[in-house]
Amino acid sequence: MTLNTSLDTLLSELEAFGIANDAVHAERGSRMLNITRDTGQLLAALIQARGAQRLLEIGTSNGYSTLWLARAAQALQGKVVTVEQADDKYAMAQANFARAQFAEVIEQKLGDAGEVLRAAHDGAHDFIFLDSARSQYQAWWPQLDRVLAPGGVLVVDNATSHYGEMAVFLDGILLDARYTSCLVPVGKGEFIAVKARS
Numbered sequence: 001m002t003l004n005t006s007l008d009t010l011l012s013e014l015e016a017f018g019i020a021n022d023a024v025h026a027e028r029g030s031r032m033l034n035i036t037r038d039t040g041q042l043l044a045a046l047i048q049a050r051g052a053q054r055l056l057e058i059g060t061s062n063g064y065s066t067l068w069l070a071r072a073a074q075a076l077q078g079k080v081v082t083v084e085q086a087d088d089k090y091a092m093a094q095a096n097f098a099r100a101q102f103a104e105v106i107e108q109k110l111g112d113a114g115e116v117l118r119a120a121h122d123g124a125h126d127f128i129f130l131d132s133a134r135s136q137y138q139a140w141w142p143q144l145d146r147v148l149a150p151g152g153v154l155v156v157d158n159a160t161s162h163y164g165e166m167a168v169f170l171d172g173i174l175l176d177a178r179y180t181s182c183l184v185p186v187g188k189g190e191f192i193a194v195k196a197r198s
Contacts, residue, residue, distance in 0.1 A: 007071060007100055011040075014064040014096065033061060035131065035157055039187035040068035043129060043155060046192070050153050052127035053078030056120075058113045059132030059157075060084035063093030069129060070097075070105045081125075083109045083116050083132075117143035125149060131157040137169040151197040154179075160189020 015037060035043075047055065047069065053076050055069050060082040069080045084090045090110045097106050109116055113132060117140055124147045130137060137144075137156070148154055159170060160183065173193050174181050181193040 007067065010096065010100055011037075011064065011067060014062060014067070017062075033131075034064040035068070036187035039157065039190060040065065042184065042186050042190060043068050044072040046153055046155065047072035047078075047127055048075070050127060050151070051076060052153065054125045054149070055080040055127045055129070056125040056147070057082040057129045057131070058116075059130065060093045060108065061089050061131075063096040065129065065131060066093065066106060067096070067100055067102070069127075070100070070102045074102070074105045078126075079105055079107060081107045081109060081116075083111065083113045085110070085112060114140055114143070117147060120147040122146055123149035123152075126152045128152070128154045129157070130155070134158065134162055134165045137166055138172075141169060141172070145195075148195050150195055152195045154193045154195070156191040156193075158188045159183055159191035160185065163189065166191075 015034065043065070053073065055073050055078060057066055057069055057080060060066055061084070066080060066082045073080050084093065087110065090108065094108060097103065097108070114136065126149050128144060128148055144154065156166065156170065159166065163170070170191050173179050178196045179193045181191065184190045184192060
């Protein structure tokens with residue numbers, strides 16, 4: 001079986017697991033809260049279009065979204081840094097990445113995303129995917145802006161389903177002349193912002 005066939009099988013398995021798991025768990029910490037398949041396809045297309053090689057994901061969960069990012073990055077000889085704060089989800093994702101044979105493509109970090117952002121150098125990432133603690137996004141913005149390279153792409157999940165929780169954050173980016181932004185009605189709503197190259 002080829003890697004792509006194996007990965008497609010794993011993605012389908014994780015997709016089904018996430019849907020079944022979230023149907024029986026009401027508590028946020030016990031849910032996978034995975035992106036939708038069409039969101040994964042959109043992320044992959046954006047990564048390829050940008051030629052992004054240095055990816056950052058905040059909010060790994062069980063690694064479903066990370067695998068979409070990693071497959072796109074691998075085709076460009078790129079890498080994904082993914083950050084997760086929950087020990088159990090970090091471990092689940094680690095096992096899934098091993099199954100996908102992506103040890104060379106994915107760097108996992110267990111801990112606080114704010115600390116990871118502060119430790120990153122200016123322009124460290126060509127592509128950032130946010131799918132985490134929405135209440136923190138506004139506080140993270142100065143660091144997110146700093147570590148996103150010129151010409152880089154920021155994608156924020158749940159921009160339709162939970163817009164109210166991120167309105168100040170998203171509206172601020174919309175008003176920032178350095179960014180070209182739009183809201184795409186895919187999945188739970190994807191807010192896409194592209195940083196000016198100069």
